[in-house]
Amino acid sequence: MIKQAIIPLAGLGTRLLPLTSVFAKELLPINGKPGIEYILDECIEAGIKEIIFIISKKKKLIKDYFYKDMFYKKIIKKKRDARIIKEYKKILRYKKMIKFVYQNKPLGTGDAVLKTKKYIKDKFFLMLLPDDLIIKKNCSKSMIKIHKRYNSSVMASMNVKKKTVSRWGIYKLAKKIDKNNFLIKDVIEKPAINNAPSNKAVIGRYILPKNIFLKLSKQKPGKGGEVHITDAIQSLINDNHKFIAHNFSGKYLDCGSMQGYIKSSLEIAKI
Numbered sequence: 001m002i003k004q005a006i007i008p009l010a011g012l013g014t015r016l017l018p019l020t021s022v023f024a025k026e027l028l029p030i031n032g033k034p035g036i037e038y039i040l041d042e043c044i045e046a047g048i049k050e051i052i053f054i055i056s057k058k059k060k061l062i063k064d065y066f067y068k069d070m071f072y073k074k075i076i077k078k079k080r081d082a083r084i085i086k087e088y089k090k091i092l093r094y095k096k097m098i099k100f101v102y103q104n105k106p107l108g109t110g111d112a113v114l115k116t117k118k119y120i121k122d123k124f125f126l127m128l129l130p131d132d133l134i135i136k137k138n139c140s141k142s143m144i145k146i147h148k149r150y151n152s153s154v155m156a157s158m159n160v161k162k163k164t165v166s167r168w169g170i171y172k173l174a175k176k177i178d179k180n181n182f183l184i185k186d187v188i189e190k191p192a193i194n195n196a197p198s199n200k201a202v203i204g205r206y207i208l209p210k211n212i213f214l215k216l217s218k219q220k221p222g223k224g225g226e227v228h229i230t231d232a233i234q235s236l237i238n239d240n241h242k243f244i245a246h247n248f249s250g251k252y253l254d255c256g257s258m259q260g261y262i263k264s265s266l267e268i269a270k271i
């Protein structure tokens with residue numbers, strides 16, 4: 001069973017400036033609820049019991065959000081407002097599940113993942129990138145089912161427009177398993193259009209094996225001088241580790257860019 005999830009949150013969020021100059025993008029409201037809560041709810045519904053947040057000193061605000069006990073207690077004592085009590089209980093429930101680790105220099109997603117090494121107990125764990133919201137169908141839950149069926153690593157995937165491939169990790173297919181699941185042969189981080197092996201992109205949900213930490217600890221920085229999780233995945237594939245791309249059926253919302261963030265709020269308000 002997959003019981004632990006990790007969430008990298010230590011990036012700078014430059015695409016959402018000026019909002020991110022003082023604020024953590026993951027706390028920005030999407031239809032009245034911080035984006036990170038959608039991710040937490042997805043984890044809880046998928047059966048995750050422990051969630052590790054990778055934050056930085058600059059993003060301490062994220063930890064503060066879950067540690068406002070005194071503030072809530074004082075207000076609730078003064079006015080017994082049912083809505084506030086409900087919100088506080090929800091925060092308490094999240095807080096119980098979350099551990100915090102620090103990555104104070106944003107050296108890349110792979111480096112962020114490596115910070116969680118000593119906390120991961122089982123052979124596989126889930127990773128969610130909080131900029132990628134998937135609504136209407138729980139993507140993590142579907143991926144956990146695929147993992148159970150094939151005892152393999154799994155990544156969420158979708159087809160993207162060829163002209164946008166340089167924004168994503170793009171993979172080459174080894175074999176079609178069924179309509180929505182594919183065995184991956186190669187994966188490349190943000191390729192140029194001419195180098196992209198397909199238009200099949202990896203989206204921010206991964207079921208990764210614990211032995212990825214060994215790869216990450218030896219990995220040199222790649223594209224843009226960052227340590228990418230994609231490169232460690234390629235290295236595992238080279239060692240014959242099985243990675244399945246799962247075409248999810250929910251709706252993908254990109255909350256990491258300004259245009260995407262605005263659109264996501266409008267989309268979620270509709271449901």
Ligand code: UTP
Nearest residue numbers: 008009010011012013014015106107108109112
């Ligand atoms: P991105 O590179 O897409 O987002 O990282 P960013 O760095 O936050 O924002 P931009 O690109 O400057 O606008 C994907 C995810 O990985 C985390 C980010 O917080 C984000 O959730 N991340 C990235 C880390 O935790 N550490 C890193 O070193 C890099």
